[in-house]
Amino acid sequence: MQVATLVGRAARAMAVPAALIAVWQLAVTAGYLPPRLMPSPWKVATTGYDFILGNPNSPGAYVFSGSFLKHAYISTLRVLNGFGLAVITGVTLGILLGVSRTLERFVDPVLQVIRPIPITAWLPLSIMWFGLGHRATLFLIFLGAFFPIVINTTIGVKVVDQRLIEAAQMLGTRPSQLFYRVLIPASLPSVLAGLRVGLGFAWVCLVVGEMTGVGTGLGSAIADARELFRIDLIMVGMLLVGFIGYASDRVIVYTFRRALRWSPNLFR
Amino acid sequence: MGRAKVDLKELSKVFVEPLTGKRTEALRRVSLTIGENEIVCLLGPSGCGKSTVLRVVAGFETASEGDVLVDGVPVTGPGPDRGVVFQEQALFPWLSIYQNIIYGPKIRRLGRAAYEGLAERYIDVVGLRGFEHHYPHELSGGMKQRVAIARVLINSPAVLLMDEPFGALDAQTRSTMQEWLLDVWQAARPTILFITHDVDEAIFLADRVYVMTARPGRIKLEREVSLPRPRTLDVLTSSVFMHLKREILESIRSEVHAP
Numbered sequence: 001m002q003v004a005t006l007v008g009r010a011a012r013a014m015a016v017p018a019a020l021i022a023v024w025q026l027a028v029t030a031g032y033l034p035p036r037l038m039p040s041p042w043k044v045a046t047t048g049y050d051f052i053l054g055n056p057n058s059p060g061a062y063v064f065s066g067s068f069l070k071h072a073y074i075s076t077l078r079v080l081n082g083f084g085l086a087v088i089t090g091v092t093l094g095i096l097l098g099v100s101r102t103l104e105r106f107v108d109p110v111l112q113v114i115r116p117i118p119i120t121a122w123l124p125l126s127i128m129w130f131g132l133g134h135r136a137t138l139f140l141i142f143l144g145a146f147f148p149i150v151i152n153t154t155i156g157v158k159v160v161d162q163r164l165i166e167a168a169q170m171l172g173t174r175p176s177q178l179f180y181r182v183l184i185p186a187s188l189p190s191v192l193a194g195l196r197v198g199l200g201f202a203w204v205c206l207v208v209g210e211m212t213g214v215g216t217g218l219g220s221a222i223a224d225a226r227e228l229f230r231i232d233l234i235m236v237g238m239l240l241v242g243f244i245g246y247a248s249d250r251v252i253v254y255t256f257r258r259a260l261r262w263s264p265n266l267f268r
Numbered sequence: 269m270g271r272a273k274v275d276l277k278e279l280s281k282v283f284v285e286p287l288t289g290k291r292t293e294a295l296r297r298v299s300l301t302i303g304e305n306e307i308v309c310l311l312g313p314s315g316c317g318k319s320t321v322l323r324v325v326a327g328f329e330t331a332s333e334g335d336v337l338v339d340g341v342p343v344t345g346p347g348p349d350r351g352v353v354f355q356e357q358a359l360f361p362w363l364s365i366y367q368n369i370i371y372g373p374k375i376r377r378l379g380r381a382a383y384e385g386l387a388e389r390y391i392d393v394v395g396l397r398g399f400e401h402h403y404p405h406e407l408s409g410g411m412k413q414r415v416a417i418a419r420v421l422i423n424s425p426a427v428l429l430m431d432e433p434f435g436a437l438d439a440q441t442r443s444t445m446q447e448w449l450l451d452v453w454q455a456a457r458p459t460i461l462f463i464t465h466d467v468d469e470a471i472f473l474a475d476r477v478y479v480m481t482a483r484p485g486r487i488k489l490e491r492e493v494s495l496p497r498p499r500t501l502d503v504l505t506s507s508v509f510m511h512l513k514r515e516i517l518e519s520i521r522s523e524v525h526a527p
Contacts, residue, residue, distance in 0.1 A: 163358040166328055171372040171423065172348035181375065185362040262362040262403045 039232040047232040048239070051221075064221065064233060072244060075206055075217045078134070079248070082141025083202040090146050090198065091191060094153025095183065104154070115147045119205050127212065137209025137217075144205035145198035152197070156190025157183055189263055192256045196249055203245040218244075272337075273459045274302040274325060274427050279334035281320055293484040294320045297334070300478055300487060302427060305457040309470035309477045311516065313524045317485030318463045322431050325461065326352050339426050348372055351420025355432040357412050359404040365415055366391070366400040372423040383422065390418040393452060410441040414448070421452075427459045434469070446472055447501065454498050467516050471509055472499065479516055482523045489519045 021041045027033050028040040039047075054066025097104045119140055130136040160183055168182045210219025218241050225233035260266050281295040294317040302308045312318045323329045325336055327346040336343040338350060346352075359368050369390055373383035391397055394414035396407075404412055413433055420428060434442040446469060453460070464470050470477050471493055479489035491512060495503050503509050 161358075163354055163356060164360060166326075166346065166352070167354065167358040167360070168371075168375075169328075169346035170326055170348065170350060170352045171419065172376045177375060182360070185360070188362070260362075262405070264403075264405045 037231060044232050044235050048236040051233065051236050068240065071216055071218045071221050072240070075210065075219070076244065078137055078217065079141060079202045079206050082138045083145045083199055086142050086145035086149055086198060087195065090149030090194070091153050094150045095157055095179070097150070097154040098157025111147065111150065119144055119208055123208065123212065132213040134214055136212065137206060137214060140205040140209040141202045144201035148197035148201060149194040152190050152194025153187060156187030160186040188260055189266055192260065195252055199248055199252060200245060203241055207241055272301040273304050273339060274461065275337040276300050277335045279321070279324060279336060280332050281317070281324060281329065282332045296484040296486050298485060298487055302459055302461055304459055306475045307453060307460040307462060307473050309462045309464060309474035310480065311464060311467060311470045311477060311520065312480030312485060313482050313520055314465060316480045316482050318480055319431050322429050322461060322463050326350055326429050348376065348423040349426045351423055351425035351428050353413070353416050353420060353428065353430045353433040355435045357404065359412055359415055361404050364401050364403060365396055368404070368415055369419045369422060371419055386422050390422055394418045409437050410445055413437070413445060421456065421458060427461060430460060430462045432463055443501065449473065450499060467513055468504060471512055472504060477516065479519050489516065491516065
């Protein structure tokens with residue numbers, strides 16, 4: 001891509017956030033917003049800088065300085081674990097449900113009843129089962145990511161063009177080879193959609209889980225900031241979860257880009 | 269005619285809807301043969317079951333009654349000895365043109381040495397040198413159908429089953445493809461069952477033409493096409509062609525207008 005178009009694209013992506021921040025800063029400066037409940041964007045930015053990089057002039061000035069990496073690392077590991085488990089189980093079950101109408105009739109009603117139960121409603125149960133903290137958080141992440149992955153994979157397999165299956169058969173493909181040769185590649189765009197939605201939910205569930213009493217993690221940082229009434233820090237935590245979630249989505253999209261370059265409209 | 273490569277004996281097919289139990293009789297005692305190296309065209313009004321005949325020979329559908337023999341062996345399911353060319357685009361969109369062409373030999377674990385030379389030859393046959401690493405969506409309709417034919421021919425099938433393969437192409441491309449198919453046939457002489465509703469196409473391509481009735485499909489007419497080979501588009505205006513075309517059109521028309 002041309003450098004000029006990249007710069008242009010970045011400028012367009014930044015325009016709306018820049019305008020929002022400008023209005024926010026003006027509203028705080030003009031006194032329309034109570035600074036105790038709504039710190040200025042500048043205050044949030046300096047807190048963020050301190051949270052991420054620390055304050056070299058007074059190291060360890062307070063407990064959150066420079067602690068971002070530690071929190072982000074633990075949180076990312078939790079997401080990778082819970083999400084990874086959801087990918088393995090979700091894609092496998094999704095393929096099976098997509099292939100077998102019989103299995104789908106047995107399993108799908110159960111899935112569809114469990115799926116709408118909010119993650120916060122699972123919280124008490126998961127705390128009773130897994131205790132406060134780490135393992136409950138993993139369970140919630142798994143639960144949040146699992147359903148979008150199963151559903152999208154199932155649909156992806158079900159809508160595979162019957163012609164392609166027949167084409168594979170008449171070219172000599174055995175039933176056991178159909179999975180790898182046809183069903184998986186043909187459903188890949190749909191699987192990608194499931195992974196992206198699932199990963200988004202994984203970050204949501206991570207924060208819900210971490211706010212219930214783990215020592216480290218971005219969610220726990222947000223919870224601690226609330227205890228200390230540090231609204232600037234709450235906002236920093238929220239924004240950072242958003243940015244890391246965005247980065248993780250980009251990683252998935254770029255990972256699939258090569259495998260899906262045959263799909264003409266996916267990466268326009 | 270050489271020995272029969274494909275032999276349909278009294279083939280009947282009844283479709284039963286699984287939920288309602290509603291029965292539709294698609295084919296009634298259809299008998300036809302295709303000799304080695306022969307091109308046989310099956311003509312008929314739309315909905316007469318001509319595609320069903322092909323799908324039974326391909327092994328995608330099972331016969332309700334009767335036998336389908338290919339090289340004397342009953343058909344039990346789809347297999348690489350019966351290559352199918354579909355009307356709709358059915359290349360694997362995630363494979364390049366080259367990968368689509370070598371799919372058959374590769375899936376049957378023939379080993380690179382066995383198919384590499386063949387693949388190179390077929391890329392030239394389909395005229396897609398330089399497009400080997402393109403994906404199907406980057407090709408025109410005619411190019412895609414040429415690839416679809418090549419990926420089947422590379423399996424050296426006993427019979428090539430073509431289900432209105434040029435039906436979705438524009439008139440100009442269709443006519444070019446018909447000439448191209450005859451060139452390919454002249455070079456390799458594959459046995460071909462060709463389904464179409466286009467009378468000109470059937471006569472231009474075929475050694476023999478079968479005409480089917482409206483549903484339930486039966487064989488109504490069988491005619492040899494005595495036009496000499498190799499054929500060019502000039503035969504379309506010859507008196508033999510015109511005579512045969514009139515007779516076949518009459519035969520089909522009486523089916524379409526039947527109550």
